[in-house]
Amino acid sequence: MADKYVSPPLTDADVEGLVAGDQVYITGVIYAARDSAHKKLVELLNRGEELPVDLRGQIIYYVGPSPAKPGRPIGSAGPTTSGRMDPYTPGLIAETGLKGMIGKGSRSAAVKEAIIKHKAVYLAAVGGAGALIARSIKKAEVVAYPELGPEALQRLEVENLPAIVVNDCHGADLYEGGMRKYALP
Amino acid sequence: MRTITSDAVIEAVASLCQEANFYLGDDVKEVLQKSLEEEVSPPGRDVIKQILANVEIAAGEQVPMCQDTGVAVVFLDLGQDVHVEGGYLYDAVNEGVRRGYTEGYLRKSMLGHPLGGKNTGDNTPAVIHTRIVPGDKLTITVAPKGGGSENMSAVGMLTPAAGAEGVKKFVLETVKKAGPNPCPPIVVGVGIGGNFEKAALLAKEALLRPLRQPSPQPDIAEMEQELLTEINKLGIGPQGFGGRITALAVHIEIFPCHIASLPVAVNINCHAARHRSVTL
Ligand code: SF4
Numbered sequence: 001m002a003d004k005y006v007s008p009p010l011t012d013a014d015v016e017g018l019v020a021g022d023q024v025y026i027t028g029v030i031y032a033a034r035d036s037a038h039k040k041l042v043e044l045l046n047r048g049e050e051l052p053v054d055l056r057g058q059i060i061y062y063v064g065p066s067p068a069k070p071g072r073p074i075g076s077a078g079p080t081t082s083g084r085m086d087p088y089t090p091g092l093i094a095e096t097g098l099k100g101m102i103g104k105g106s107r108s109a110a111v112k113e114a115i116i117k118h119k120a121v122y123l124a125a126v127g128g129a130g131a132l133i134a135r136s137i138k139k140a141e142v143v144a145y146p147e148l149g150p151e152a153l154q155r156l157e158v159e160n161l162p163a164i165v166v167n168d169c170h171g172a173d174l175y176e177g178g179m180r181k182y183a184l185p
Numbered sequence: 186m187r188t189i190t191s192d193a194v195i196e197a198v199a200s201l202c203q204e205a206n207f208y209l210g211d212d213v214k215e216v217l218q219k220s221l222e223e224e225v226s227p228p229g230r231d232v233i234k235q236i237l238a239n240v241e242i243a244a245g246e247q248v249p250m251c252q253d254t255g256v257a258v259v260f261l262d263l264g265q266d267v268h269v270e271g272g273y274l275y276d277a278v279n280e281g282v283r284r285g286y287t288e289g290y291l292r293k294s295m296l297g298h299p300l301g302g303k304n305t306g307d308n309t310p311a312v313i314h315t316r317i318v319p320g321d322k323l324t325i326t327v328a329p330k331g332g333g334s335e336n337m338s339a340v341g342m343l344t345p346a347a348g349a350e351g352v353k354k355f356v357l358e359t360v361k362k363a364g365p366n367p368c369p370p371i372v373v374g375v376g377i378g379g380n381f382e383k384a385a386l387l388a389k390e391a392l393l394r395p396l397r398q399p400s401p402q403p404d405i406a407e408m409e410q411e412l413l414t415e416i417n418k419l420g421i422g423p424q425g426f427g428g429r430i431t432a433l434a435v436h437i438e439i440f441p442c443h444i445a446s447l448p449v450a451v452n453i454n455c456h457a458a459r460h461r462s463v464t465l
Contacts, residue, residue, distance in 0.1 A: 001228075021228065021426075066252040066292040075290055076243070076252040081333045081366050104333070104424065105366035126232055126424055127333065127368035128457045130252040132239035149304055150252075150292055162235075164228060164426065174228075175365050178427020182226055183420030 005160075009057025010099040012119045018165050020172035024123060025160040030059040030102070032154040034080055037145055038088040041153075045095050052144035052153060055092065059100035061161075064150040065140070066130070074140040074156075076130030079104040082122070090114035102163050106175055115167050123163035124174075136161040187264075187321035189465050191272035194325070197463050198281020198311075201327035202257060203289035205461040206249040209240045212396040213372075213433070213458050220370060220430040229428025233370070236423075236456055247289075251457045254291040255329035257282045257311040258389070264320035275313055278325075283307040285327075294332070314386065326393060328460035334371065334453045337363035340385055343447040352377055352449050353412060359451040360416050360432070365425020368455040372396065373416065373435045376450040378442035388452035391436035393460050400437055409435045433458075 001021035006014055007028040018024060031053060033041070044051055062082055066075030082103030089107070092098045093114045100120060104127040107115075115122055125133055139157040146152050166174045214237070221233045243250035259278050269277070286293055286308040295309065296302040318324075341355045356375055363371070376387025399406035412435040422428020433456065442448065 023228075023231075064252060064292065064294075066249050066254060067290045069248065069290050075292070076249045078252055080253070081336070083366065104368065106364055106425075124365070124424060124426075126235045126239075128251045128455055129235045129239040131243040131246065131248050131250055132235055134248070135242070150294075174427070175425045178226070178228070178422055178425065179364075179420040180427075181420065182229075182422055182427045182429060184418040184429075 008059050008100070010059070011057065015099055015119045015121050015169050018121050018168055019170065020165050020168045020174040020177060022165040024163050024165060026059065026163065027159050028157070030061050030156050030158055030161070031055070032061050032063045032065070032140070032156055034062050034064050034151050035084055036148050036151045037153045038085050040145060042088045042091055045091060051096065053155070056097035057099050059102060060098060061156065062101065062103035074134055074137050077134045077137055078130030079125040079127055081105045082107060086111050093118045093120050107167060112167055112173070116169055116171050119169045121165060121169060122167040124166045125163045133161065186266055186268050188268050188270050189323055190270050191274065191277035193465055194269070194274065194277035194323070195281045195284065197325050197465060198259065198278050198327060199285035199288065201325060201461045201463060202282055202285025202291065202329065205327050205329050205459040206254050206289065206291055207247050208244050209250060209457065209459070210396070213456070214240060216396050216433045217456065220433060224423065224428050224430045226422050226426065226428030228426040229423040229430060232423035232426060233430070249291055251331060252292055253294065253331035253333065254286065255331045256295065257286070257308055258328045258330050259311045259313045260326040260328070260393070261313060261315045262318045262324040263315055264322045265317050266321035267323050278311055278313055279309045282309050282311045322464050324462055324464045326460055326462040328393060331455060331457065334367035334455040337367040338388070338452045340381065340448065340450045342381065343449055345445070345447045347447055349408065351447065353408070353415070355449050356412055356451050357415055360453070361419055363453055364421055367453045368457070369421055369425060370423055370430050370433045370456050372454040372458045373412070373432050374452040374454060375435065375437040377437060377439045379440035379448060380443065380446065381448055383440055384448035384450035385452070387438040387440055388450035391438045392452060392454045392458065394436050396458065397434045402439070405437050405439060409437050
């Protein structure tokens with residue numbers, strides 16, 4: 001477990017270097033999307049149409065921010081529960097070359113398999129630390145689906161956004177490992 | 186008979202919605218501080234530090250501590266000698282929610298229809314629970330409740346033979362199943378007895394008690410302590426990264442119940458354990 005600094009787009013080698021438990025600081029562009037935006041992206045994929053953004057090597061952050069106060073780029077912006085995106089994630093990883101997801105909570109077996117097979121990584125940000133996390137988001141702009149309000153697809157410019165590796169491409173799982181390590185009889 | 190205007194209710198609710206989301210209670214902060222000393226896992230300690238830093242930023246900048254500013258759950262303890270003037274009480278509560286969530290830049294998360302409806306745009310309607318109490322005062326409590334922890338809650342209709350052991354097992358299983366999803370460290374509200382819906386409401390009310398204030402009933406206080414110890418042995422830890430602090434407190438409320446039933450409800454709350462009250 002170590003501190004790592006990454007900037008998307010991520011390569012296979014970048015992803016291989018991240019292991020469960022690593023504290024990662026992300027700088028650059030990431031995309032915010034949650035339930036409805038995922039549904040729309042996957043519908044486009046299924047129809048064989050082009051996506052509004054090229055996700056190759058990119059990171060999606062599962063977040064539905066609160067409204068920005070005047071003069072601020074964004075409101076509070078902590079992660080939402082990732083499990084709701086599980087039905088869409090394996091397809092996105094396989095077909096778009098998506099490399100990273102940031103959220104909170106456990107993923108399905110299918111997502112973990114896709115992470116191993118296609119070399120991707122699942123990270124968790126601290127749920128409920130939305131005001132703190134917002135400090136590392138410097139700019140936010142809606143790139144698609146403005147009608148979805150807090151669920152719109154957004155492009156975020158981030159500086160040292162903190163997250164921790166939960167599922168790495170080598171098959172390790174911080175949630176399972178952590179629980180085993182600290183459980184008492 | 187004492188008169189309270191609907192305008193006073195609107196104003197009170199609008200302020201409470203914002204205060205509840207900006208300022209975490211001192212009771213919760215104190216327990217978080219203490220937990221930091223007790224947590225042995227390095228990622229777990231780091232999470233608690235981030236949570237505490239977040240609480241300070243939210244209060245200082247008057248922004249919500251969590252972007253999920255929740256369903257507006259509103260408890261009204263309405264004195265039976267109060268007369269509300271100027272409009273329907275529930276309309277006033279909803280107007281307060283509308284103003285509070287808009288003026289406070291809080292997230293609007295309510296869909297007008299549970300099956301894929303449109304966002305109502307102002308976080309109404311509130312979920313309102315009214316209790317008629319003696320006296321001529323109105324106490325309003327706003328308890329915003331996020332989806333992540335609410336989704337991990339459960340009601341079980343146990344048989345009386347299951348007894349205290351069955352209740353404890355159900356609580357532990359619910360917390361274990363929730364794992365990292367409800368943003369641990371969590372607060373666990375438990376309702377035992379009554380019937381199906383009474384148990385659920387008791388569990389919600391249990392979350393309003395000052396954190397770690399034990400139940401006045403000695404046997405229940407003991408069960409709270411035991412459950413807290415057992416939950417913190419699970420190893421889930423802060424955010425599920427592994428550690429000893431999975432729950433900050435377990436609060437149990439009970440009610441008499443039918444000879445054939447043993448309902449038990451577990452309402453999980455996250456560390457963003459928000460509620461704020463005012464008495465008019
Ligand atoms: S469970 Fe609580 S802390 Fe976590 S995202 Fe939901 S409201 Fe925020």
